[in-house]
Amino acid sequence: VAExxxxxxxxxxxxxxxxxxxxxxxxxxxxxxxxxxxSVRISDIPALVDQARHFVALEHPGWLPQAYGHAGDGNIHFNVLPPEGLTVVEARNRGADITAGLYRIANSL
Structure with missing residues (x-):
């Protein structure tokens, strides 16, 4: 955490x-x-956010990651907004992939 x-x-x-x-x-x-x-160890929050952002950028370009939360207990709300123009069905299908990837990253730390 830089600031x-x-x-x-x-x-x-x-x-x-x-x-x-x-x-x-x-x-x-x-x-x-x-x-x-x-949720990860507090010391792993920077790695979580970096890896999650990298995953979204690489695997799901155009999706907008939003990370925020109460870092003092290791919990981060990592939400990802779809690009405009996707139908809800398309976004949900891709969203399931994104969710699985984000939990894989958190579980690996």
């Missing part, structure tokens, strides 16, 4: 949660997307 922020007041904590909830709402507005909760 982290800690809330030092209730106002900052609320602002952080607003950003996090905005991510969820924005993804939902895009429609179907791959949603995963990946």
């Amino acid at each position: 982290a922020l800690l809330a030092d007041s209730d106002g900052h904590a609320k602002a952080f949660w607003a950003i996090r909830e905005g991510l969820v709402e924005g993804q939902a507005k895009r429609g179907y997307h791959v949603r995963t909760d990946l």
